[in-house]
Structure formats: structure tokens, C-alpha cells
Amino acid sequence: xxLPLLNSEGVxxxxxxxxxxxxxxxxxxxxxxxxxxxxxxAISTVKELFRLLEPAGFVRVDRGTVVNPSRIDSFDPLLNVxxxxxxxxxxxxxxxxxxxxxxKLFGTGGE
Numbered sequence: 403x404x405l406p407l408l409n410s411e412g413v414x415x416x417x418x419x420x421x422x423x424x425x426x427x428x429x430x431x432x433x434x435x436x437x438x439x440x441x442x443x444a445i446s447t448v449k450e451l452f453r454l455l456e457p458a459g460f461v462r463v464d465r466g467t468v469v470n471p472s473r474i475d476s477f478d479p480l481l482n483v484x485x486x487x488x489x490x491x492x493x494x495x496x497x498x499x500x501x502x503x504x505x506k507l508f509g510t511g512g513e
Contacts, residue, residue, distance in 0.1 A: 406454050407435060407442035414454055417442060463501045 403419040417437065425435040425444075433444040445451055452462045455470075462468050469484065475492075476485045482502065484495045 405435075406445055408445060408450060410441050414445070414450070415442070461501070463495065463497050467495060469495060 404416045405419055405422075406414055407417050409415050417435075421437045422442075423436050423438060425433055427433050432446065435442040435444065445454065448462070448466055448468060452460065452468045455468060456462075458470075459472060460468050460470050463484075469486070473486055474484045475487050477483070477497075478485070479502075482497045482499065484497050486493045486495060
């Protein structure tokens with residue numbers, strides 16, 4: 403199994419789980435994974451996850467929200483709200499004005 407981890411330089415690397423010798427948490431709950439010749443950190447922030455997902459087309463609409471534009475069902479241009487359907491409900495995500503242009507590139511904003 404391949405794991406997306408941050409190496410000691412902060413670069414995301416896909417690491418084979420069999421290469422991990424052990425893992426340990428520090429006092430704050432951050433996980434450090436140890437391989438034979440490298441130490442890794444588990445991806446734990448929105449910024450890190452966005453770096454991983456951005457090449458797949460995900461958009462960071464605000465500091466704490468990353469959206470897959472291809473999964474937006476509809477967009478309400480009056481309220482600036484994107485509508486995304488899950489198996490159990492419909493999620494409404496507020497989209498700041500400054501991000502509307504980016505969503506339009508994906509054919510989801512303002513329509």
C-alpha cells in the first residue's frame with residue numbers, strides 16, 4: 403500500500419507501507435513515521451492535502467475548504483453557494499467572490 407507522506411524537506415512522497423519501520427506520535431498528536439533512511443510526517447493539514455489533490459483538479463475555495471469542481475451539482479450565483487450531493491444529504495458550500503472566476507473555469511460558477 404502506498405501512503406502519501408511528507409519527507410523531511412516537506413515534499414509529498416508516495417511511500418510503500420512496507421518501508422515504514424514504526425510510527426510514533428508526539429505530545430501534540432502529530433504522527434512521525436520512520437523508515438530506514440528517512441523520517442516522514444503524516445499529511446494532516448488542509449494545505450498539505452490540497453497540494454496532493456490540486457493536480458487532480460481540486461480547488462481551495464477558502465482557508466479550510468477544498469472542493470472537487472467536477473462534483474458540484476449546481477451553483478447559486480445570488481448566494482454564492484455551491485451544492486454538492488453526498489449519499490446521505492446535500493452539502494452547501496459558501497464560495498467567496500474572489501473564487502467565482504476559478505469555478506467558472508470548471509463550468510460550475512455563476513450558472
